[in-house]
Amino acid sequence: MSCGSRANLLAVTLIFSASGAxxxxxxxxxxxxxxxxxxxxxxxxxFERIAKELRCLVCQNESIAxxxxxxxxxxxxxxxxxxxxxxxxxxxxxxxxDRYGEFVRFAPPLEAKTLLIWGAxxxxxxxxGAIIFRIVRQRSRMPIDE
Amino acid sequence: xxxxxxxxxxxxxxxxxxAFGLNPxxxxxxxxxxxxxKPAPQFALANVIDxxxxxxxxxxxxxxxxxxxxxxxxxxxxxxxxxxxxxSRQHAVPIIGxxxxxxxxxxxxxxxxxxxxxxGNPYTQVAFDQDGRTVIDWGVYAAPETFxxxxxxxxxxxxxxxxxxxxxxxxxxxxxxxxxKGA
Numbered sequence: 001m002s003c004g005s006r007a008n009l010l011a012v013t014l015i016f017s018a019s020g021a022x023x024x025x026x027x028x029x030x031x032x033x034x035x036x037x038x039x040x041x042x043x044x045x046x047f048e049r050i051a052k053e054l055r056c057l058v059c060q061n062e063s064i065a066x067x068x069x070x071x072x073x074x075x076x077x078x079x080x081x082x083x084x085x086x087x088x089x090x091x092x093x094x095x096x097x098d099r100y101g102e103f104v105r106f107a108p109p110l111e112a113k114t115l116l117i118w119g120a121x122x123x124x125x126x127x128x129g130a131i132i133f134r135i136v137r138q139r140s141r142m143p144i145d146e
Numbered sequence: 147x148x149x150x151x152x153x154x155x156x157x158x159x160x161x162x163x164x165a166f167g168l169n170p171x172x173x174x175x176x177x178x179x180x181x182x183x184k185p186a187p188q189f190a191l192a193n194v195i196d197x198x199x200x201x202x203x204x205x206x207x208x209x210x211x212x213x214x215x216x217x218x219x220x221x222x223x224x225x226x227x228x229x230x231x232x233x234s235r236q237h238a239v240p241i242i243g244x245x246x247x248x249x250x251x252x253x254x255x256x257x258x259x260x261x262x263x264x265x266g267n268p269y270t271q272v273a274f275d276q277d278g279r280t281v282i283d284w285g286v287y288a289a290p291e292t293f294x295x296x297x298x299x300x301x302x303x304x305x306x307x308x309x310x311x312x313x314x315x316x317x318x319x320x321x322x323x324x325x326x327k328g329a
Contacts, residue, residue, distance in 0.1 A: 057177070057287035070248045071287055074278040099285035101180045 043083045050079055050092055055104050063106065179285055179304040186213075186295045187283035191273035194245050194258045201273035203242065203295070210239050210325045212318070213293040214269070214309070215281060217246040218257040220289040226308035227265055233314055234268035239322055243269035246289055247276045294318060296325040 038044040048065060054075065056067035064072040064079075075096070082092045096104045108114045181187075190202035203213070214230065216223035234241055247254035255274050262272070275281050284293065294303040303321050305313060 071278070071281075074282060078282060098180060099282060100287065101177055101285070103177050 038080055038083065043080075046089065047076075047080055047083055050083075050089060051076055053093075053106055054079070054096055055106055057100055057104065177287075177306075179301070181285055181293075181301045182304065184301055186293070186299050186301050187280070189244075189273065189275075189280040189283065191244070191275055191280060192255075194243075194255055194272040194274045195262070195267075197255075197274075201242065201271045203299075206240065206242070206295070207299050208297050210297050210322055211270075211295050212239055212241045213244065213284070213295060214241060215244045215246055215284065215286050215291045216289050217248055218254060218261050219248055220246075222308045223290045226290055226310070227268070229309045229311055229314065230268035231266050232311065233309070234270075238319070240270035241268055243272035244280060244284075245272055245274050246278065246281050246286070247274070248278070248289075250277055252276060294321055294325075 038047055051065035052063045054064045056062045056064045056069055056072040056075070058069040058071050059067055062072075064075045078095070079092055082095065087095075093105065102108050102114075108117060110118055186203060188202070188204055190200050190204070193199040193201050203211075212233075216226075230241065245254060245258040254276070258272065258274070262269075273280070284291075288306065290308055292305045292309055293301055296302045302325060303317065305317060
């Protein structure tokens with residue numbers, strides 16, 4: 001299920017539930033509706049956030065929220081089940097990194113070995129700034145010739 | 147002085163970066179498995195060949211074994227099949243297969259049975275993972291992936307991509323020998 005079709009499905013779900021097509025659903029609300037979405041909106045929101053933060057390892061540049069890969073579907077199911085079971089975000093991320101490594105997270109935690117990743121933009125900024133500063137200063141010292 | 151040294155230092159830094167980054171022997175998609183050195187995830191799944199029996203790796207404790215994740219939908223698994231057959235003839239270690247039904251369809255099991263009957267069966271036992279949970283526990287993201295587990299039940303090596311004779315001899319056999327001595 002792609003990200004686009006998820007939005008469509010949501011629309012379809014709303015239309016159908018409005019038209020009473022789901023009236024036969026059992027009364028105690030199931031944790032997951034017919035389209036695999038969590039019925040609790042708060043949980044579904046947490047799910048969306050976690051799923052966007054987890055990399056689909058088959059395609060590597062998509063999150064499991066966006067990916068069509070079968071494995072991404074299985075991982076989404078895993079996240080939903082853990083949310084329903086009352087697991088914390090921390091526990092869910094740890095479940096994933098224990099199995100797939102830190103690479104599964106788009107934003108790696110700040111620690112010694114990831115210092116370069118987090119620090120690189122600032123180093124680049126300072127370096128670039130220093131170079132521009134030098135060039136500008138040199139040019140301002142140059143005699144202006146007509 | 148700085149004028150020459152700085153560009154030169156930048157040049158050296160780029161050369162070092164490219165030497166690592168563009169190394170053709172490095173598979174940029176291969177990820178280090180966090181499972182290495184950890185206890186192998188436990189599983190108990192139905193046997194592909196005989197649905198009434200269960201394949202579980204807890205029965206393999208005390209033994210070095212190879213675990214190979216594959217599926218009939220996986221083209222590269224077809225490519226490595228001959229190599230696995232060749233390896234199985236050496237009887238070095240048990241080869242446990244996990245047949246991964248990637249789309250959760252139950253017919254993968256019949257396809258797997260046909261595949262093994264037609265091409266030969268390199269596996270000591272083949273487990274059927276229909277819901278993909280065991281595959282997730284092992285941190286598998288593509289088939290084929292091949293693991294090596296030591297006699298203490300620890301994962302000691304993982305190889306992603308089709309198995310080749312060369313990889314078997316260079317990566318697996320020395321580790322199997324070392325694990326056998328340690329046990």
